[in-house]
Amino acid sequence: MNDMRDPQGISFEDAPSFPIHRKLAAGAFMGQITDGYILGVVGIALSYATVPLGLTSVWLGILGAASLLGILFGSFITGSLADRFGRKPFFGTVMFLAVLLSLAQFVVTDPMLLAILRFALGMCIGADYTVGIALLSEWTPAKKRSGFLAWLLVSWTVGYVLAYIVGFFMDGLGDNGWRWVLCTSAIPGAITLFFRFGVPESPSWLAGKGQVEKALENIHKHLGPNYCLPKTEEEPPSASWFRLFSPELRYNTIVSCVFFCCQVLPFFAISIFLPLVLSNMHIENPYASGVMYNGFTIVGVLVGTWLIDRISRRAFLLWTFYGAAVILTIMTVWTDMPAVLSLTMLAAFSTVLAISIVLEFAYPPELFPTELRASGIGLTIAMSRVGAASGAFLLPIVNEHYGIYAALGACIATLAIGGIVCHAWAPETSPQFSSKKVKTVAAMANL
16 A cells, blocks of 8 residues: 655644534543543532432442442553544443433432442443543644643543532432432533534544555545645554553553552542541531532642643642642641631642642653553553542541541552652653753753
8 A cells, every 4th residue: 555644745733723623622521521520420429328328438438439440441441442443433432321321320229239330430431531532632733732631631620520519509309319410410421422423533543553545534524635644654663552561661651550540549539528528627518618629629720721831741740749748748737727727728739639630631642652542541541540449439438447637648648659650750741841851961962
């Protein structure tokens, strides 16, 4: 087959914004709103369901962790499948299943069935994370890619916080109120399906599978005849999953998995059981304070989105890990902190932790080549869910037996570990800062 990458054409990765970019972004952003909503709604719903379902601390932990554990399997399995069969087949299917499973939660009568449904929803979310990030990152213009991916986290956070607020205002619906709260996640899911209809396959994936003509057909259809595939190596590198652990990529893989895991463990452990955490820290009106906490989560994500291209990736990682750990340490050690200062520190912690998660969708795609991007992202998300599920499962149990400050101490240790690993091995991937580093090294070599 002749190489149909036109050397005179413009790489589709250098194209300005086109309608197809906005369509893909809308489908991906709405998907993240839905994913965040599904995860965020369970915490406040369980606080309403504790008495009707007779939930113990163990069942609270299982139900809080079920979706997060499902994400582990969904992302891990889908990563390899999406690299083999493409991104498009999964982009609409997983959201359709998520809508059906959201509605099915209304008929559950016991904790076990609810746990099974939450696990299945988690698998849909994990698949959506993996495919949505890969498809959007492979279509969007290179210069705008980090911004698009950062706004995925903004969208996810909006959905996560919106779920808590909706649940807060749905209080008072009686013993079945928790059912209605859980089922509301079907609404953003249905809207997402509308935006995802007719989305094309990734040109990069098609070209990597030898389907260059089909890739160019997609590019010409949606961007115009002046655009082409970027120049690549004559022989594509191995796409073996085990290459993620080769000397070339193993530190990228370790950093990607560890940084994500160490961010989501405290994030989900605290936010899913926010009313429980706040009441045990003697903060008055924990539900209203939870709305404040989630409000500052939105503020933090917006600040992080503004910062993402203004500071280096390494600086972003390190100061957010260490900053969140320091704030939470102060809150844990100073147990009789005045109420106003306690709320201020809570807002600061929420903001810094939310800033940190902005890199979760932007950084992993930069750490892996196209032929292994979905596999790398899938593995990263799968490993991160080990941390998230562990935190969500153990927090109510540790709180019952050892107190809330012991549970928060584990969160502090996790943040410190994340900072140390990133300090040691995190590569700089932001173009403007990595290029400056290269120029500096070259200049020093010429001295």
